[in-house]
Amino acid sequence: MNSNVNLGSIVDRVIDYRGKTPAKLGGNWSVSGYRALSAKNIKAGKVVNPESIKFVDENLYSAWMKEEVQRGDILITSEAPAGEVYYWDSDEKIVLSQRLFCIRIKEGICAKHVYYYMQSVKFKNEIKARSTGTTVTGLRQPELLKCNLQLPDYNTQIRIASILSALDDKISINEKINDNLRG
Numbered sequence: 001m002n003s004n005v006n007l008g009s010i011v012d013r014v015i016d017y018r019g020k021t022p023a024k025l026g027g028n029w030s031v032s033g034y035r036a037l038s039a040k041n042i043k044a045g046k047v048v049n050p051e052s053i054k055f056v057d058e059n060l061y062s063a064w065m066k067e068e069v070q071r072g073d074i075l076i077t078s079e080a081p082a083g084e085v086y087y088w089d090s091d092e093k094i095v096l097s098q099r100l101f102c103i104r105i106k107e108g109i110c111a112k113h114v115y116y117y118m119q120s121v122k123f124k125n126e127i128k129a130r131s132t133g134t135t136v137t138g139l140r141q142p143e144l145l146k147c148n149l150q151l152p153d154y155n156t157q158i159r160i161a162s163i164l165s166a167l168d169d170k171i172s173i174n175e176k177i178n179d180n181l182r183g
Helices: 058-064 111-118 121-130 141-146 154-182
Strands: 003-006 011-015 034-037 054-056 074-077 085-087 100-105 148-151
Touching: 011 141, 054 058, 074 111, 085 111, 100 111, 111 148, 111 154, 121 141
Parallel strands: none
Antiparallel strands: 003 148, 011 100, 034 054, 074 085, 074 100
């Protein structure tokens, strides 16, 4: 049986450093170091536009990321467009930059299942309905946390996430094969 819950009730932590910039922290972008991902780098469950990713050095990283992104966290764009999500499945340390924040799901809930649910049309429509603005619509953190989702029991969450993850892996392999055939 599914439970209807709001996202805020299953989120352990929100990491939100969207207003920070290197200049505000007394530093500058670097040519290497820690990647600073922004909303323009998250699309359709992937990291995209690698050429636009900026970097920060160790000092700026330490000043910026008081709370670090961890494996199993979900990155979500707050605008341009709102509601693009990415499941962070790495131990790489990154900086959350423009229009991007991170949510950490509570123990006892399958974060990967939540990530897949957040990609559903139903959830995307709720994000759209909760976004505000005229020129560029954006999603405020309190509105994101009010979004509803359906959660089956934990074992079913794990099974669903496992099946969808296997399909994603197969799609990724097929995309690589197609790239090799083209190039």
